[in-house]
Amino acid sequence: MRVTTIGVDLAKNVFQVHGLTSSEEVVFNKPLRRTQFLPFFAKLEPWLFGMESCSSAHHWARELTALGHDVRLFPPMYVKP
Numbered sequence: 001m002r003v004t005t006i007g008v009d010l011a012k013n014v015f016q017v018h019g020l021t022s023s024e025e026v027v028f029n030k031p032l033r034r035t036q037f038l039p040f041f042a043k044l045e046p047w048l049f050g051m052e053s054c055s056s057a058h059h060w061a062r063e064l065t066a067l068g069h070d071v072r073l074f075p076p077m078y079v080k081p
Contacts, residue, residue, distance in 0.1 A: 008051040052079040
């Protein structure tokens, strides 16, 4: 199964990362510590990221875009808890 879309729930220390295929099957759902976040995605091919727009999301979006990934930020009112 090939991951095409990543959902990220940003937090203070541990980020929850959710990977989906093009048919929306879950490939992985794992926590990543802040120090593991960029090294994990730096070694992978470019993906589409979706994350809730918050103050730290803009920083992480810039970092992921610099690695070649496509990042989409969503307003909080459109994100399910």
